[in-house]
Amino acid sequence: FREGDTVVMLGDTFLERDGNYGHLEAALTASCAGKHVRFRNMGWSGDTPRCESRSYFGPPQEGFDRLKAQLTEIKPSVVILCYGAVDAFNAPAGLPDFLASYRRLLDMVTEVSKPSIILMAPPATGDHPALAQHLPKLEATRDAIKSLAAERHARFADTLAATLPVKKQTVNGVTFTEADYAAMTPAVITSLGLPTPAPDDTNRLAELRKAVVEKQRLFFYRWRPQNEIYLFGARKHEQGNNGVEIPMFDPLIAKQEAAIAAIAAKAKGAN
DSSP states (O other): OOTTOEEEEEESHHHHHHHHHOHHHHHHHHHTTTSOOEEEEOOOTTOOTTOOTTOSSSOHHHHHHHHHHHHHHHOOSEEEEEOOTTGGGGTTTTHHHHHHHHHHHHHHHHHHHOOEEEEEOOOOOOOOGGGTTOHHHHHHHHHHHHHHHHHTTOEEEOHHHHHTTSOOOOSSSSSOOHHHHHHHHHHHHHHTTOOOOOGGGHHHHHHHHHHHHHHHHHHHHHHSOTTHHHHTSTTHHHHGGGGGGGGGHHHHHHHHHHHHHHHHHHHHHHO
């Protein structure tokens, strides 16, 4: 990461749920302490490169267009994408369609702000009995993403291989718990080629993580406000005047990011 980067994390459930816990983003923040790097977690549960989860009342194109507008506003200089967990269920037969939709998404991301691109493989799953034969599908999806990264001259992180040895608790054999994120984060950070925090940084990292979660809460309200149909959609004639309040989150986010930078710099100085 470079000085002043704005990094968007774009993907499915794995990234969205880290917003609740902050383990991955805190470790990413610690890895670039002092560089004033901003992170924007835009993961969306169950999403695919087609932006199916991001469409509210219309087809996937609606979600695609919404994402394009949001990225145009944010203007990221780095985009980390983690897709494939959903499409892996259709592998290998569905991989050509997955790659075609991924290429289209990457074309849009590149058009918006020409950011550096990092493609992550989907993480390893838990031990749900229904997933006993799922690893070959994940591996085929991982290999397809790796080839796509090479095709696009993008960086690739083998998150699948990194997280496979990590013992996972999960909520239901599928959904990762906070403990799972804590256990997997060092492996994910390593797969990205970044330094992991030193063991004696535990307390400082906990402080950083708490601040990151609060920032992500504010950012979530900024980019995914409740009742968006009333604020900006088909029923904005009823309550659309309240839409002016959404940008008011920006100074709150900036204030929280200043606190995050101070904590990260303190941790770096202590090392």
